[in-house]
Amino acid sequence: MKVYIYKLFERFWHWSQAILIFLLFITGFEIHSTYNLMGYELAVKVHNATAWVFLVLIVFAIFWHFTTGEWKQYIPTTKFLKAQFNYYITGIFKGASHPTKKLVYNKFNPLQRIIYLGLKILVIPVQLISGFLYLYFNYPLKGFELQSLELVAIIHTLGAFMLLAFVIAHIYLTTTGHKPLSSMKAMITGWEEMDEESAAELVTSQLEEVLLKTKKEVKTKTNKEALIHKAYADAGEKTGANEAKRDTRFKNAISKSGAGYFCISKEGIYRDVNDAWVALYKYDSQDEIIGKHYRLSRTREDFKELEASAEKVLNGQTINHGEVKRICKDGSEGYHTLTMSPVRINDEITGFEGFIIDTTAKRLAERELLKKQLRENDSKN
Amino acid sequence: MHQRLLLLFLAFIIPFVSFSDEKQSENKISPEERIEVINYIWKADRKTTPVADHSSFPQLQKEFATAHDVTAACISCHTERDKEIMQTNHWMWERTEEIEGKGKVALGKKNILNNFCTGVSGSEATCTRCHIGYGYADKTFDFSNPLNVDCLICHDNSDTYKKKKGGAGYPDESVDLNYVAQNVGKPGRINCGVCHFWGGGGNNVKHGDLEVALLDSRRDVDVHMAIDGEDMSCVDCHITENHQMAGKLYALSSENKNRATCTHCHTDAPHADNLLNEHFRRVACQTCHIPTYAKVNGTKMIWDWSTAGRLDEEGHELHENDADGNHNYLSIKGTFVYDDHVTPEYYWFNGIAGHQLMTDKIDTIPVQMNSLDGSYLDKGNNQRSKEPSKIWPVKAHRGKQIYDPVNNTLIQPKLWSKEKGDSAYWKDFDWHLASKAGMEYIGLPYSGEYDFVETEMYWPLNHMVSPKEQSLTCKDCHTRNNGRLAQLDDFYLPGRDRNKTADFAGIGIVFIAILGVLIHGSLRILFRKKANH
Numbered sequence: 001m002k003v004y005i006y007k008l009f010e011r012f013w014h015w016s017q018a019i020l021i022f023l024l025f026i027t028g029f030e031i032h033s034t035y036n037l038m039g040y041e042l043a044v045k046v047h048n049a050t051a052w053v054f055l056v057l058i059v060f061a062i063f064w065h066f067t068t069g070e071w072k073q074y075i076p077t078t079k080f081l082k083a084q085f086n087y088y089i090t091g092i093f094k095g096a097s098h099p100t101k102k103l104v105y106n107k108f109n110p111l112q113r114i115i116y117l118g119l120k121i122l123v124i125p126v127q128l129i130s131g132f133l134y135l136y137f138n139y140p141l142k143g144f145e146l147q148s149l150e151l152v153a154i155i156h157t158l159g160a161f162m163l164l165a166f167v168i169a170h171i172y173l174t175t176t177g178h179k180p181l182s183s184m185k186a187m188i189t190g191w192e193e194m195d196e197e198s199a200a201e202l203v204t205s206q207l208e209e210v211l212l213k214t215k216k217e218v219k220t221k222t223n224k225e226a227l228i229h230k231a232y233a234d235a236g237e238k239t240g241a242n243e244a245k246r247d248t249r250f251k252n253a254i255s256k257s258g259a260g261y262f263c264i265s266k267e268g269i270y271r272d273v274n275d276a277w278v279a280l281y282k283y284d285s286q287d288e289i290i291g292k293h294y295r296l297s298r299t300r301e302d303f304k305e306l307e308a309s310a311e312k313v314l315n316g317q318t319i320n321h322g323e324v325k326r327i328c329k330d331g332s333e334g335y336h337t338l339t340m341s342p343v344r345i346n347d348e349i350t351g352f353e354g355f356i357i358d359t360t361a362k363r364l365a366e367r368e369l370l371k372k373q374l375r376e377n378d379s380k381n
Numbered sequence: 382m383h384q385r386l387l388l389l390f391l392a393f394i395i396p397f398v399s400f401s402d403e404k405q406s407e408n409k410i411s412p413e414e415r416i417e418v419i420n421y422i423w424k425a426d427r428k429t430t431p432v433a434d435h436s437s438f439p440q441l442q443k444e445f446a447t448a449h450d451v452t453a454a455c456i457s458c459h460t461e462r463d464k465e466i467m468q469t470n471h472w473m474w475e476r477t478e479e480i481e482g483k484g485k486v487a488l489g490k491k492n493i494l495n496n497f498c499t500g501v502s503g504s505e506a507t508c509t510r511c512h513i514g515y516g517y518a519d520k521t522f523d524f525s526n527p528l529n530v531d532c533l534i535c536h537d538n539s540d541t542y543k544k545k546k547g548g549a550g551y552p553d554e555s556v557d558l559n560y561v562a563q564n565v566g567k568p569g570r571i572n573c574g575v576c577h578f579w580g581g582g583g584n585n586v587k588h589g590d591l592e593v594a595l596l597d598s599r600r601d602v603d604v605h606m607a608i609d610g611e612d613m614s615c616v617d618c619h620i621t622e623n624h625q626m627a628g629k630l631y632a633l634s635s636e637n638k639n640r641a642t643c644t645h646c647h648t649d650a651p652h653a654d655n656l657l658n659e660h661f662r663r664v665a666c667q668t669c670h671i672p673t674y675a676k677v678n679g680t681k682m683i684w685d686w687s688t689a690g691r692l693d694e695e696g697h698e699l700h701e702n703d704a705d706g707n708h709n710y711l712s713i714k715g716t717f718v719y720d721d722h723v724t725p726e727y728y729w730f731n732g733i734a735g736h737q738l739m740t741d742k743i744d745t746i747p748v749q750m751n752s753l754d755g756s757y758l759d760k761g762n763n764q765r766s767k768e769p770s771k772i773w774p775v776k777a778h779r780g781k782q783i784y785d786p787v788n789n790t791l792i793q794p795k796l797w798s799k800e801k802g803d804s805a806y807w808k809d810f811d812w813h814l815a816s817k818a819g820m821e822y823i824g825l826p827y828s829g830e831y832d833f834v835e836t837e838m839y840w841p842l843n844h845m846v847s848p849k850e851q852s853l854t855c856k857d858c859h860t861r862n863n864g865r866l867a868q869l870d871d872f873y874l875p876g877r878d879r880n881k882t883a884d885f886a887g888i889g890i891v892f893i894a895i896l897g898v899l900i901h902g903s904l905r906i907l908f909r910k911k912a913n914h
Binding site for chain 1: 656757760844854855859860861870871872875877878879880883884886887888890891893894895897898901902903905908909912
């Protein structure tokens with residue numbers, strides 16, 4: 001299953017940086033007289049021009065990291081660090097699964113966090129600073145001056161070797177994803193292939209993120225309609241829906257992962273549902289459900305609980321439900337988690353709406369596991 | 382097929398190309414070919430002002446009894462010019478210069494020792510063939526008499542004037558003074574070259590970049606003086622005002638002043654490429670643009686006086702030549718090594734030179750006859766040089782000279798005399814007598830003992846500028862081994878230098894990364910196969 005992880009700018013930034021660093025390697029080691037390739041003069045010129053382009057790209061990247069909050073991805077953590085390390089040392093050979101899952105604000109594993117942070121605040125700044133000193137303070141002249149290029153050159157060369165070692169390991173580690181090329185494809189298209197469970201967790205976390213944000217704003221703001229639109233847009237962006245509108249795979253992904261939307265009037269009549277909701281409840285189209293009462297979404301005994309929740313929401317609360325059981329059109333059962341928040345028009349609550357995230361697969365898996373354990377216990381006894 | 386088409390194309394094109402080449406050499410440098418220059422008018426653009434016809438002047442038609450009469454005739458019209466010329470280095474053979482640690486010193490051919498024929502003292506009558514005067518036979522010469530000035534040596538345009546060998550600067554008897562006096566004008570290359578090409582006793586002996594081939598050379602020898610180029614004369618660059626010439630020689634001068642520079646015409650940012658212009662801050666133009674010197678005839682690289690004096694069985698002097706026809710042994714001078722197409726040596730230079738004076742004690746071996754001041758860290762904070770030191774191409778001339786091991790000074794031997802028995806080494810071959818006579822003549826002590834000591838002299842190169850296609854490229858210096866600047870190791874040069882420890886560590890890290898990837902990857906493949914079975 002594929003999930004949208006890397007946004008357009010992120011991918012542009014990554015590959016531009018990759019090309020620039022590659023160019024800097026090729027030309028830099030020629031300047032270092034490691035080999036003769038394009039000629040010394042051309043190598044120097046390309047190296048210098050590339051350095052400037054790199055600087056501009058970094059300025060944009062810094063801006064992006066801080067405006068999107070993506071910088072948080074790089075906050076180092078020791079949690080699971082050892083597990084991740086052990087995974088690479090032993091687990092990977094035994095076919096164990098990755099010890100950490102990608103989540104919205106945790107798309108890097110703890111090792112990645114530390115290494116990437118090291119690159120961002122140490123190696124690349126050192127290379128940039130030493131590089132520009134090399135370039136513009138290369139002759140001992142008046143004003144700010146270097147007494148010799150030697151120290152700068154040594155630092156710059158060492159940095160280049162470190163970066164080269166990183167690139168080698170980095171490229172190799174891209175093959176340790178779901179499939180050998182999954183990570184590479186993800187960095188190209190934005191969509192990463194992963195197992196169902198990881199995908200569900202990631203999408204859930206993506207939606208939760210949006211809902212949490214919306215929830216916070218619900219408490220402080222009054223223009224609910226605009227808020228809902230914004231939440232929509234945010235969810236669309238987070239899950240890659242906006243970019244994926246042209247991409248039918250997204251629809252499958254979002255429906256399979258369980259992100260359905262519903263809007264119900266205070267009388268309890270479905271006003272709107274999205275395709276994902278329709279698919280989850282196994283209806284053939286929205287028309288079959290819009291205008292009907294939400295009673296038919298639950299078993300009789302479960303409906304009371306839902307009704308109680310609905311009442312709370314109609315009184316202004318927002319509710320984050322645990323797992324509930326739904327009754328589909330054909331009478332079959334399914335499981336999902338649920339959020340509900342009130343819909344206000346002119347300060348009057350006219351209904352409630354929310355997202356549902358399918359957890360049936362997980363539930364079934366758990367059930368299978370339980371059965372297995374029971375069987376094992378039986379056979380032991 | 383493509384090749385055939387190309388050949389066909391070339392066959393059509395070549396006749397046109399070669400034709401246009403011919404045309405260019407006829408017209409000298411065409412306006413399209415010109416580079417941007419300042420302070421210079423291209424020859425083709427100059428308005429030739431009519432020059433006075435000296436042959437029509439009655440002053441120059443009367444019979445001249447002596448060369449002094451010619452001078453009198455010249456200054457009868459060109460009044461005051463005698464006073465100008467008599468203040469110049471060409472006349473005085475000395476100038477007051479400050480030498481670091483030695484204060485103000487009168488420096489010049491009069492009193493300084495060089496690494497070739499040593500010095501003029503005691504041998505003036507032959508050496509002053511290159512003095513712009515008449516009668517400089519010894520130290521009693523009257524430098525204040527205007528009639529002693531030789532105007533013709535510089536202003537002869539007839540190419541028939543020459544000075545007599547051993548004649549203390551007087552013209553040869555064969556010279557028709559009237560003819561020469563009626564054919565005077567601006568100095569051409571031959572006027573300067575007669576001394577500056579043949580100094581040191583033969584063509585190109587001293588400079589290495591100034592020699593007779595420049596009278597008739599092509600652009601690949603010297604872009605400025607080439608007859609198929611601008612055909613410039615010496616004074617086009619060594620601009621002269623009131624007989625004071627721009628430019629100097631660090632064999633005889635010390636201070637950073639009155640230098641003829643490339644930037645006078647070419648500016649200090651003549652390249653389209655900024656990267657090249659940036660080099661000018663620490664690299665002299667000459668370094669890249671004079672890739673080799675002595676491009677036609679050989680120049681003297683080594684002169685060992687200590688072997689002089691060997692005679693044949695009958696007591697005659699020996700003359701031995703090398704394969705190129707250059708002397709490699711002369712009884713009067715010792716052993717030489719010539720070389721042509723020489724790669725310069727490179728030194729930091731800030732325009733200030735030091736000198737080993739006759740009175741100086743020897744404190745370094747080889748003795749530095751002159752020394753070029755400068756280093757990488759010299760950024761022009763030296764008070765007498767505002768500019769940072771630059772890398773210069775230099776002809777280093779090495780030798781062995783006679784010195785006094787007791788007084789620990791160099792010796793000025795008396796070399797030349799008309800006759801034997803006058804203590805002159807070139808006649809009597811007796812170093813002791815020559816030293817005694819020479820040192821007595823200049824009033825300096827001689828212990829009676831002599832020996833030979835290694836000496837070095839440095840000649841910054843300025844001429845024989847090559848066409849730009851032949852100038853040095855990056856890799857001539859920015860290369861790991863055997864680059865042009867391999868010896869100039871007081872600074873970090875990209876492409877040449879590296880820190881071995883840092884490189885070792887860096888390569889080690891990369892190697893470990895590759896090794897790790899290979900092992901890890903192989904293990905993964907191995908375990909997957911196992912799992913599949």
